[in-house]
Structure formats: C-alpha cells, structure tokens
Amino acid sequence: MYEQFLGVPSTSSPTDLERYKAIALAAGKQGRTPGQVREMIKQQIVTDLKQHAANTGVAFHQHLATLKAQTTPTSGVGDTTGVGGFDLFREISKATNDVAKATRDVEHVANDVIKKVGPAVNAIAKFAGNIPWGEIVHDVQAAISTIPGLGTVVSEAIAFGESAYDSAVALAHHNPIEAAIDGAYNVALALVPGADALRHILDPVKATLLGLVSGAMKHESVADTVLDGILRNVPDKPSFGKINPRGVAGSLAHLIVKHVGVRKGGPHTAPPPVAHAAPPPVVASTAPPAPVPAAPPVGPHPRPEHRPHRPQAPHQGKYAPYPR
DSSP states (O other), rough: OHHHHHHTTTTSSTTTTHHHHHHHHHHTTTTTHHHOOOOOOOHHHHHHHHHHHHHOOOOOHHHHHHHTTSSSOOOTTOOHHHHHOTTSSSSSSHHHHHHHHHHHHHHHHHHHHHHHHHHHHHHHHHTTTTOOOOOOEEOHHHHHHTTTGGGSSHHHHHHHHHHHHHHHTTTTTTTHHHHHHHHHHHHHHHHHTGGGGGHHHHHHHHHHHHTSSSSSTSOOOOOOOHHHHHHSSOOOOOTTTTBBBHHHHHHHHHHHHHHHHHHETTOOOOOOOOOOOOOOOOOOOSOOOOOOOOOOOOOOOOOOOOOOOOOOOOOSSSSSSOOO
16 A cells, blocks of 8 residues: 555564564654554555455454564553443444444554654654654653643543543544544533532533644644643632633543644744734725815904993983993
8 A cells, every 4th residue: 555655574473462563653753643654554554454354264353463472562641431320322323333443453553653653764864854743642651751731631532522532533533533532521511510600610621632634734743732731711700610711621631632642842832823814915996085075254243342441320210221
C-alpha cells in the first residue's frame, strides 16, 4: 500500500512491528506530520492483516494480537473505561464489540510506532529542515505532569465517552472523538440535578476542545501548553455535587489525550479564536455631493420701542402727564 510509495521493502512480515516502524520513519523523513503518519500506519495495518488472514486462514484478530504483543504496554493508570456502569456494548452484538476492540488495538500499535520512531524523525528534521514531531504522548498519566487539569475528572463521563467512541468506530463515524466528547459532556451534566446550569460556562470550552480535533487538525496531536492553557482558564465553581466546570473540562481533555495525543513542549500559545466574518468594506460614493441651500439673509434687528418713564407727581396720581 504505502511501502512501495515510500521506498520500503515489502518483504517484511505483516505481523512484524519493524515493518511499520520502517514505513513511519520513511514518511517522517519526507516531512509528514505525526498525525498523517499515524493514520497511514493504521490503514497499512488493516490492509496488511486482512490480506494476511486471507492468505493464511488465520483470523485477523489473531494476527493483530501477535503485532500488539511487540508493543510497549500502556500504564493503565488513568484509564477509566467501564467505570460507573456505562457500557453501550452490553446489549449489542459481539461482532460490533469486536470491531471496536480491533480498532483500539490498531490505534495502540500505531501510537507505539509513532512513539518509537519519533526520536529518529526529530533528529533527521534538524538537518532536513522539516518540523520536528516532538514527544507525542497518548498516556494520560504521562501527560498530567504538564497538564495538571487532567487530574480532575468525572469518571462516569469518561467511561461513557469511551463507549460512545467505540460505537462511533463500529458505525464508521467520520470522527469518533467528536462523538466521544459529545457523549461525555452530556452525561456529565445529567449526572447531578442542576448541573445542566453549567452549560453557559462549559459550552464555549467544549467548542474550543472540539475545534482542536476537528477539520484539518482532527488527526494531529495537541500541544500540551495549549491544552493546559484551556483547562487553567476553566473555573472550579460553581459545583453541583461532584460536578464542577473544571472536572467536566478535564474529562473531555482526557479523551483527547488518549485518542489524539498531546505533543510535549509545544508552542506556548493559546488556540486561535474563532474567526468572525469581516464587515463589508465601505466604498466611497463617486456621486457629487448634493448642494447645500444658502441660509436666508438676516435683516437688521428692529429697535425696541422707546417709552420714557414718567416721573411721579405728588398731586396728580401715580404719574404726571407727559411733557408737551
């Protein structure tokens, strides 16, 4: 699939992790981003193992298990999948559950490949003039050191978000992390009566987080400084039982770290604000100005009527007659 395009020999076994590391390294040398390489590796694994299963008669998931066994296990700390009794797969088919599990395993292998070839790609980037990958982290426990807000979460919301992610994967959703964030957010605000009043605080936060994993950036890791800056600006009050704004925001960020990843040592900048449409430019009129009518002439001010005061006479009433 990609090996010929990247100049990687296709003789290696599809269940050998070194094959995918070679493909990732070749793509990184060409200046591809870690998100692009991660998606490339996921597609290559699925294509290879499907073909290998058809050729050998061994099930796809068995080949995937062989491949996954060569990766570094995750710590398991901070993984709250299944906590709180939320599991969308209790009542649906085992086949759907198998699809979700296989997708998680493929993601795990791809993440491990990116982590292992990252240092080599970073070293090559210094000489090739490419943008270095940095350290890509998908382990929540490892990310807490630079994003303390991840330590304050609502476990039930994360568990439901993980189930929503699996459901979206099984239904071939175009961006499962969006479904996970939506599910976790709505459940968190429905857990405690009155918590829905936090929407006026959290709706903009949720929109900002979704913006980090949507559109052209939906496969790219998020800089840890950006995610930390968002969580630091979320207040921890008001609270409704165990639900508070920072805990809900931390839960949504938890899902981003696990499924998209964070880049340690990212730029110390906040995510750009949502751009609004600019007002239309003001075009000066070319028509001549309308003539202003001249003010009417003002005549001389009329002289007030002069009426001399009549002196008072002692025996002829209040006023004496005017002099003749």
